[in-house]
Amino acid sequence: MQTDALLAEEIRQVYIESDLLYSQLEVEQAINRMAAEITEALGEQDPVLFCVMNGGLVITGQLLTRLNFPLQVSYLHATRYRNTTSGHELEWKVPPMIDFTGRPVLIIDDILDEGHTLAEILDFCRAQGASRVYSAVLINKLHERKARPDLQAEFVGLEIEDRYIFGYGMDYKGYWRNAPGIYAVKGM
Ligand SMILES: O=P(O)(O)OC[C@H]1O[C@H](OP(=O)(O)OP(=O)(O)O)[C@H](O)[C@@H]1O
C-alpha cells in the first residue's frame, strides 16, 4: 500500500477504536456555560478576542455566536505540535494583527495541555500592552506537567484525564478536528 493510503487507513482506524469522553451535547452545554461566564466578566469591557489557530477554530466559532455584546475578534497562529502527538518549541506563524493597547484581550484555544503555548501567548499580549489578558480553553488536561504550576485559564469548558484526544478542533496527525465530540485515542 502507498504511504498516503496507509495514513488514511490509520486515520479511519483511530476514530473507530477511540473512546468517546464527552458527547456533542455535553460539549455544547459546557460551551453555553463558558459563554455565560465570559459575558459576565467581559460584557462591558470592549475586549479583543484572538482565536489560536488551528485548534481554536471550532471553540472560537461556537463561543462567538453565544457572545451577544460588543467585541472584536481576530486570530493568531502559533504551533507546538505541528500535526504530531508530542510538543516542540513554539513556532509563531502569525502574530496578533489588531492593536489591543489598553484593552482587555481574551485568548481562545481548544486545549490547555502542558501550557507552553498559552503561557507564551499570554506573555506576548501582556508585553504588547493589553490592559488585562484572559484565556478560555475548551479542555484542560489534568496532569502534573504544566509549564508553570499556577497556569490556569479563567474560562474552562471541560477537564479530561491525561490522554491524547481529538475532536472540536483538536487533531490526530492533522485529522479529526471536525469530530463532533471529545474522543481519546486508544492506548494514548
Ligand atoms: O498546552 P500545550 O502543551 O502547549 O498544547 C496546547 C496547544 O497545542 C495545540 O496546538 P498545536 O501546536 O498542535 O497546533 P494546532 O493548533 O495547529 O493543532 C493546541 O491547539 C494548543 O494550542
Ligand code: HPA
Ligand atoms: O491531547 C491533545 N490532542 C490534540 N492536540 C493537542 N495539543 C496538545 N495536546 C493535545
